[in-house]
Each structure stands twice: as structure tokens, then as C-alpha cells.
Amino acid sequence: NAGVTQTPKFRILKIGQSMTLQCTQDMNHNYMYWYRQDPGMGLKLIYYSVGAGITDKGEVPNGYNVSRSTTEDFPLRLELAAPSQTSVYFCASSPLDGKANYGYTFGSGTRLTVV
Amino acid sequence: GENVEQHPSTLSVQEGDSAVIKCTYSDSASNYFPWYKQELGKRPQLIIDIRSNVGEKKDQRIAVTLNKTAKHFSLHITETQPEDSAVYFCAASIRGGSNYKLTFGKGTLLTVNP
Numbered sequence: 001n002a003g004v005t006q007t008p009k010f011r012i013l014k015i016g017q018s019m020t021l022q023c024t025q026d027m028n029h030n031y032m033y034w035y036r037q038d039p040g041m042g043l044k045l046i047y048y049s050v051g052a053g054i055t056d057k058g059e060v061p062n063g064y065n066v067s068r069s070t071t072e073d074f075p076l077r078l079e080l081a082a083p084s085q086t087s088v089y090f091c092a093s094s095p096l097d098g099k100a101n102y103g104y105t106f107g108s109g110t111r112l113t114v115v
Numbered sequence: 116g117e118n119v120e121q122h123p124s125t126l127s128v129q130e131g132d133s134a135v136i137k138c139t140y141s142d143s144a145s146n147y148f149p150w151y152k153q154e155l156g157k158r159p160q161l162i163i164d165i166r167s168n169v170g171e172k173k174d175q176r177i178a179v180t181l182n183k184t185a186k187h188f189s190l191h192i193t194e195t196q197p198e199d200s201a202v203y204f205c206a207a208s209i210r211g212g213s214n215y216k217l218t219f220g221k222g223t224l225l226t227v228n229p
Contacts, residue, residue, distance in 0.1 A: 031215055042204060042221040043159070050215070058216070059116075090158060094215065103149040103206075104217060106158040 002026055006091050006107035013081040013114045021076040021110050023091030031094040032074040033104065034058075034066065036087040043090065049074055081114045088112070117142040119207050121220025129228050134192045136223045138205035141186065145207040148181060148188045149217070153202045162203075163190070195227045 007022045025032065030051045035043040035058075045058030049068040063085060065077040074093075078085060088111050092104040118141040128134050140148075149164035165172045165179045165188065172179050178191040188207075192199055202224050206217040 033216065043219045045216060045218075048216050103147075103151075103161045103164055104159075106160070108158050 004091055004093050004105050004107035006089075006110050008110060009108065010111045011113070013078075013112065015081060015083065015114060017081050018077070018079050019081070019112075021078070021089055021091075021112075023074045023076070023107060024072050025074075025091075025093040025105070026072065027093060027095070027105065028071060029093035029095050029105070030071070032068065033092045033094075034064070034074070034076045035090045035092065036060065037090060037109075038087050046076065046089075078112075083114050086112060086114045117145060117207055117209075117218040119205060119218050119220045121205050121223060123223060124221065125224045125226070127226045127228060128195050130195060130197060132195055134195050134199070134225055134227075136190045136203055136205070136225070137187065138189070138207075138220050139185075139187050140207040140218075142207070142209070143183075143186065144209050145186075147208050148179070149206050150179060150190050151204045151206065151219075153204065153222075155201075159204060192225075195225075197227050197229050200225060200227045 004025045033048040034046040037043050044060045047066040049055045055066050088109050090109050091107040094104050121138045146167035151159035152162045153159040163177050163179050165181050176193045181188045202222045204222050205220040208217045
């Protein structure tokens with residue numbers, strides 16, 4: 001049971017390039033999320049998904065896209081990277097059942113630098 | 116939407132002292148309040164959580180209290196140790212809804228001095 005796995009761990013992008021941050025979970029969780037964490041700051045929600053085929057915007061979705069074709073995978077796509085997207089990106093998942101309640105499980109993060 | 120305020124932003128204590136971090140939330144419908152600990156360069160990890168039908172919960176040196184009337188909840192760490200040094204985040208959500216997502220506070224950097 002690997003939990004939530006994110007790849008890559010580190011990446012340097014040039015302005016205008018695109019990339020996909022991968023996230024997969026093996027806990028059969030319905031809910032999945034993408035957060036970004038700027039240096040010394042809290043966690044801001046980019047996008048989230050309540051199940052395969054369903055996605056919704058968080059508070060900072062501009063410049064990003066997501067898809068959820070399977071329960072396990074929730075990739076985050078950056079189009080036309082900008083320096084403002086330099087951040088640490090965390091993927092997280094959570095079970096649907098509110099009774100067995102352990103909050104989010106986070107991945108180990110992707111540290112992205114746009115130069 | 117939900118708004119979570121967290122104080123203080125930094126907290127420095129001597130080893131063995133207690134530490135208290137406080138959060139307030141805006142949405143009276145919120146019913147689930149987890150706390151996360153994030154060590155430098157690591158992922159946030161859940162350390163304790165509380166639901167709105169409970170006023171207090173303890174797990175060894177860590178406790179959380181909830182005041183629904185005041186929309187206020189707090190993390191208490193007793194007998195602090197250097198390994199407690201980290202950033203702590205509170206969060207709030209409406210658990211069980213179809214739109215489940217956590218709103219996080221901005222974090223508290225706790226430093227425990229030996």
C-alpha cells in the first residue's frame with residue numbers, strides 16, 4: 001500500500017513550457033485534491049475531484065487543468081508555465097465515508113521552479 | 116465559502132513547556148476539524164482531528180478543543196520536545212457533504228528550544 005504517489009519530486013521549467021504533475025493513489029479514495037504551497041505560506045486549493053469524471057475548481061485554478069479518468073489517477077497540467085507558478089505542489093486524497101475519518105492523505109510533493 | 120484564521124503565526128517555547136495554537140472558522144455548518152504537522156521539506160501529516168459532536172479529544176501529549184458557539188478550536192501540546200518543532204495547520208470542512216474539501220489556516224511555525 002503506497003498511499004499517494006507524486007512524480008516528479010523536483011522539476012525546473014522554462015517560462016512558457018508545459019508539464020504534467022502525476023498523482024496516483026492506491027487506497028480507493030473517491031476524493032482527490034491538488035494544493036500549492038508557496039514558501040512560508042499555507043495550502044491553497046487548485047482543483048479537486050469527487051470521483052472519476054468529475055472535477056471542480058478550487059481557489060487558485062488559473063493556469064492549471066486537471067482530469068480524472070480513473071479513481072486512482074489525478075494529473076495536474078500546467079500550460080504556459082509562469083514564474084508565479086513556482087511552488088510546491090501537493091496531491092491529496094480522502095475517503096468518501098465520513099465515519100471512518102482520517103482526513104487527507106498527502107503525497108510527498110513536487111517542487112517546481114519556473115525560470 | 117469557509118474562512119479559517121490561525122494564530123499565532125510563529126510560536127517559540129522552551130522544552131517542557133506547553134504550546135497552544137488557536138483557530139477560528141466562519142461557516143457554522145463546518146463539522147470536521149483536523150490538525151496537520153509539517154516538518155521542514157516534508158508533507159503535511161494528520162496528527163489529530165475532532166468532529167463537531169465532541170468538545171475535546173486527547174492523544175498522549177496532544178489535545179484539541181472545540182467551541183462551536185464561538186466557532187473556535189485549539190491545539191494544545193504539553194511537555195513539548197524539540198521534535199515537536201514544525202509548522203502546524205488547522206483546517207475545517209463540512210464532512211460528509213458531496214462537496215467535501217478542507218480549508219486550511221495559514222499555519223503556525225512552532226519552535227521548541229532545548
